[in-house]
Amino acid sequence: MRIEKDTMGEVEVPVDALWGAQTGRSLMNFHIGKEIMPKGIIHSFAILKRSIAIVNNKLGKLEDEKTRAIVLACDEVLENLHAKEFPLSVWQTGSGTQTNMNVNEVVANLATKILGGDFKKKKLIHPNDDVNMSQSSNDTFPTAMHVAAILAVEDKLLPKLISLKQTLEQKAQEYKDVVKIGRTHLQDATPLSVGQEISGWAEMLQKSEEMIKMSLLHVRELALGGTAVGTGLNAHPKLGVMVAEEISRFTCKEFITAPNKFHALTSHDALVFSHGALKALAADLMKIANDVRWLSSGPRCGIGEYKIPANEPGSSIMPGKVNPTQAEAVTMVTCQVFGNDTTIAMAASQGNFELNVFKPVLINAYLQSVKLLGDVMRSFNENCIVGLEPIQEKIDFNLHNSLMLVTALNPHIGYENAANIAKNAHEKGISLKESAMEFNLLSEEEFDEIINPQDMI
Numbered sequence: 001m002r003i004e005k006d007t008m009g010e011v012e013v014p015v016d017a018l019w020g021a022q023t024g025r026s027l028m029n030f031h032i033g034k035e036i037m038p039k040g041i042i043h044s045f046a047i048l049k050r051s052i053a054i055v056n057n058k059l060g061k062l063e064d065e066k067t068r069a070i071v072l073a074c075d076e077v078l079e080n081l082h083a084k085e086f087p088l089s090v091w092q093t094g095s096g097t098q099t100n101m102n103v104n105e106v107v108a109n110l111a112t113k114i115l116g117g118d119f120k121k122k123k124l125i126h127p128n129d130d131v132n133m134s135q136s137s138n139d140t141f142p143t144a145m146h147v148a149a150i151l152a153v154e155d156k157l158l159p160k161l162i163s164l165k166q167t168l169e170q171k172a173q174e175y176k177d178v179v180k181i182g183r184t185h186l187q188d189a190t191p192l193s194v195g196q197e198i199s200g201w202a203e204m205l206q207k208s209e210e211m212i213k214m215s216l217l218h219v220r221e222l223a224l225g226g227t228a229v230g231t232g233l234n235a236h237p238k239l240g241v242m243v244a245e246e247i248s249r250f251t252c253k254e255f256i257t258a259p260n261k262f263h264a265l266t267s268h269d270a271l272v273f274s275h276g277a278l279k280a281l282a283a284d285l286m287k288i289a290n291d292v293r294w295l296s297s298g299p300r301c302g303i304g305e306y307k308i309p310a311n312e313p314g315s316s317i318m319p320g321k322v323n324p325t326q327a328e329a330v331t332m333v334t335c336q337v338f339g340n341d342t343t344i345a346m347a348a349s350q351g352n353f354e355l356n357v358f359k360p361v362l363i364n365a366y367l368q369s370v371k372l373l374g375d376v377m378r379s380f381n382e383n384c385i386v387g388l389e390p391i392q393e394k395i396d397f398n399l400h401n402s403l404m405l406v407t408a409l410n411p412h413i414g415y416e417n418a419a420n421i422a423k424n425a426h427e428k429g430i431s432l433k434e435s436a437m438e439f440n441l442l443s444e445e446e447f448d449e450i451i452n453p454q455d456m457i
Contacts, residue, residue, distance in 0.1 A: 141359050406418045
């Protein structure tokens with residue numbers, strides 16, 4: 001162990017750790033759960049710290065040598081060379097101060113090493129005065145939250161969503177001529193094609209994609225420049241605008257400075273709104289997954305109109321059983337996302353005066369939803385939807401035994417007569433055609449011409 005000091009005194013830390021006293025205190029004081037601050041937040045902090053160093057240098061506040069060292073240290077963090085140096089729990093101060101200082105300490109000590117110094121003896125780069133120059137945890141943490149959210153959604157989630165959507169669009173086109181019976185209220189309805197059914201799923205993902213992209217508009221606003229309470233104390237007036245520009249340049253993403261920093265520190269409505277779009281995606285995925293497992297149920301005693309890949313044994317006791325496990329994974333993820341949405345809503349509603357102090361739990365839930373949705377869409381696509389196929393024999397059997405084909409007779413013999421034909425067929429266990437002939441309302445040739453499923457779609 002070695003001794004580190006902060007404004008409260010001395011703290012023992014592991015001799016080789018890059019972090020210092022405030023990280024050590026957090027580790028001592030917050031033994032809560034196993035959830036550590038998401039890597040996305042740490043990476044976003046590294047992007048933020050390197051960007052601020054560059055801007056402070058341009059503004060004449062940070063020397064060239066220190067700027068270079070801080071930038072190189074942040075780049076090492078972004079390359080995951082020091083992942084073990086960020087061990088702090090999500091369950092810490094609600095402003096994320098300890099994680100801000102964890103990053104400040106690690107970057108400062110790395111930068112000291114880069115300058116040829118020994119941070120265990122003398123810090124050539126100070127975590128507060130240099131790395132945290134012109135900042136407060138109160139504006140850096142919400143900035144990191146927004147940067148992490150944009151990067152996660154645009155780089156990790158949307159590509160998986162688009163890939164799944166494209167697979168569904170291909171399936172819809174491939175099976176556009178396979179006619180099957182439709183179902184509403186879990187009951188037989190009029191026909192449609194397999195392609196039309198799947199096109200509905202694809203359009204859900206198209207709409208979700210559009211809504212998610214739209215929901216990111218205000219997430220692009222960054223709180224940086226507000227410092228402690230939104231006034232920007234100790235920060236250059238141009239800092240917020242210039243840092244947003246630098247982060248945009250580095251990430252190739254669009255960011256702007258928040259127009260009102262008092263709002264940016266105490267409200268997280270942008271993330272609430274954005275997660276609402278993720279919840280909408282989860283709702284659509286729940287519906288698609290449920291449809292897939294219902295339509296593939298069986299193989300002999302269920303609906304059994306679709307075939308899905310058999311990926312693993314489905315039972316430890318029933319030989320040969322195969323289950324719709326990918327669909328089940330999707331539905332479990334969606335349940336977690338629904339729960340995360342409640343957590344985010346509650347956390348965001350608890351801002352008091354000039355600061356919301358539920359930031360870590362909020363962004364942890366948000367990033368978990370993004371990762372789970374992205375991962376499960378990739379898995380569902382690759383391990384289920386790609387191999388989904390219609391079972392023609394079962395589809396034809398269900399189609400031609402459905403009583404709801406009688407709907408096509410309505411314009412010719414009227415709703416009530418058509419209903420009587422359907423009821424009679426159901427009660428006697430005969431076909432629609434046989435029932436229709438009993439009523440003498442139309443000829444056999446007329447029936448065959450009208451009751452053509454291919455013409456009903």
